[in-house]
Amino acid sequence: MWPFNQISRLENATPLDTVAAKVKPLVEKAMASRRVSDILHGVWLGHPLHPVLVQVPVGAWTSAAILDAVPRARPAATLLIGVGMAASIPAAATGVADWSQQDTQQQRTGLAHAMGNTTALGLYGASLVARGRGRPALGRLLSYAGFALASAAATVGGHLAYRQAAGPSHAVAHAEIAPPGWTDLGPLADLPDGRPTRGSIGEVALFVLRRGHQVHVLVDRCSHASGPLHEGVLVTEGGRECIVCPWHGSVFRVDDGKVVHGPATAAQPALQVRTHDGRVNVRLPGLSMGNDD
Ligand code: FES
Structure with a gap:
């Protein structure tokens, strides 16, 4: 339906790549600190931070648009326009952090989203200046233009999140098609010791790490953007063994899938493991058949 089907065209707008190429080095420099980038992605929250923070400018500007229609208000x-402008700064910072780890088509849409919001911010700023200089009618006109543009930019952001899957956990969809109950993964002796390998149950690819008689199993597709974890590198973080995703460097604990470093914010689903007659059995918690212990 028009205009929503037109948003998809942004994904293939190659002229935006020129802008992205100029912006990327600056963003990468700003995100050089892992601590800063983890905070901005929302690793500490266990949820992407950007959609949380955008509530404030969206709410403030929507309320301002309504109150501007009432002379007494x-x-x-x-005041709300100013609040929205102030709140848009941290919201934008989190969006930039997420954008820095997206694929090319997502980044094109993300750039259009950011350009729309930046222009809206300029219009709101001009609105405040006009209001302060005793030109309220012009101020309202500028803020309504800003509101229209911010709404359009938010719609583009929604397309990025829902249509282009920038933000949701990519591991959950894989975990949901795992067969219920304990599933045989094969003989323990066939698993390489101390080196990640790829296993599978049904259609679900698994990251498998054997340490002697202990086996750790995670859903293989990274929750950030489906990177193959079994191709990653093992590291130690906080005294715990972790796997680094080969695509964008998210770090997950191998024993429980917890995110140690982003850009991922969703934990990697960890499977329960048992060995029986020298064979490894796994199951996803929550998908058992009830009496299959
Ligand atoms: S796919 Fe991006 S960090 Fe794994």
Whole structure:
């Protein structure tokens, strides 16, 4: 349906790549600190931070648009425009952090989203100046233009999240098709010791790490963007063995799938493991058949 089907065209707007090429080095420099990038991605929250923070500018500007229509409430509208502008700065920072780890088509859409919001921010700023200089009608006109543009940019952001899957856990979809109950993974002796390998149950690819008689199994497709974890590198973080995703460097604990470093914010589903007659059995918690212990 128009205009929503037109948003897809942004994914293939190659002229945006020129802009991305200029912006990327600056963003990478700003995100050089892992601590900063983890905070901005929302690793500490266990959820992407960007959609949480955008609630404030969206809510403030929507309320301002309503209050501007009521003459007595216009001072409150002016205040809310300022609140929305201030809140848009941290929201933008989290969006930039997420954008830095997206694929090319996602980044094109993300750039359009950011350009729309930046222009809206400029219009709101001009609106405040006009209001401060005693030109309230012009101020309202500028803020309504900003609201229209911010709404369009938010719609593009929604396309990025829902259509282009920038943000949701990519591991969950794989975990959901795992067969219920204990499933045989094969003989323990066939697993390489101390080196990640790829296993599978049904259609679900698994990251498998054997350490002697202990076996750790995670869903193989990274929750950030489906990178193959079994191709990653093992590291130690905080005294725990972890796997580094080969695509964007997210770090997960191998024993429980917890995110140690982003850009991933969703834990990697960890499978329960038991050995029986020298064979390894696995199952996803929550998918048991009830009496299959
Ligand atoms: S796919 Fe991006 S960190 Fe794994």
